[in-house]
Amino acid sequence: MLLFILLSLAYPLAVYAMLGRFEPRWLAVLLFALALLRAFATREKHWLWAALGTGLLAAWAMLANAALPLKLYPALVNGVLLLVFGLSLRFGAPVAERLARLQQPDLPAAAVAYTRRVTQVWCGFFVLNGSLALATALWASERVWALYNGLVAYGLIGTLFAVEWLVRQRVKARAHG
Template sequence: MTRLGVVLLVVGLAYPFLVYFGLQILPAGFIAIGLFVLLALRLAFSRKPDSFNTLPYLIAALVLLILAARSPMVGLKAYPVLLSLALGAGFAYSLIRPPTVIEQIARIHHPDLPLSVNSYLRKVTIAWLMFFLINAALSAATAMSGSLKLWTLYNGFISYIAMGVMFAGEFLIRQVVHQRIRRAA
């Protein structure tokens, strides 16, 4: 990952806090412009600009542009919701048009996986789809609560903890699945 990629990742992860503290000194419209610049840079420096990986950012950018034109604050708070929905859409699409996102990732690291694990990989894809939908719903609830502090706490901290728990749980289950595959081979 390039330095710019690292900076964009850090800024993206810190986004809720940047919004919270930025609104203390800047108008919402100015911060919304910053969000669009962030999304534009993310798309411009994507390794595969024509890949499905950029689609969630394109969808989020388009919807945010429309929302922010009407109300910059709504656009700012909608970003985590739209990103979760767009990522969920990517996972859902891969369930309809396999291979699933999780299978693609798994086969990068383990190209010799037997086809028998596809059922497990599909279940993991469904689990992540459910995670993104629940995360989008909770993000939307915090956005509509009217509390910028609650929105920042959930979207800048709690959602990351939940994602970490999801990764850790899936990692532990994956170790059991790998042991079963080795025993069966």
């Protein structure tokens, strides 16, 4: 699983670094490896669909020898995460609640409501980030695509985590004080 995470994080920069040196069909091997790692590492159905989507992008890149399918991977990841988080708002416990219960199994009602809002915020983030990932894949240069998907997007994710953590501390303080 760690290998999958590292490959996924490095993916945009690796593709950017290799696009001028190798044909897209050969870079599709990296994308196919991500698909296989995801398929073997998962036990949940939605991640199998993500692996299938990744495999289809890799096959498209191989057969057409095209860079576009390689660049669509970050948009696919955001789409799958939007689906996972969005469906969790409708069915079962929201993703943020499930994660919170790992540390505090007996969440109070106010915390459950808060985790629902956090999951909604992440859904909004995945819409925005996925849209920008798609736009950079379709209309931006490879350099801009790599910069956004390999650096800026991670900075935005880190910022959202940090802001949510700060807000959570204030919410907790109000609940206890």
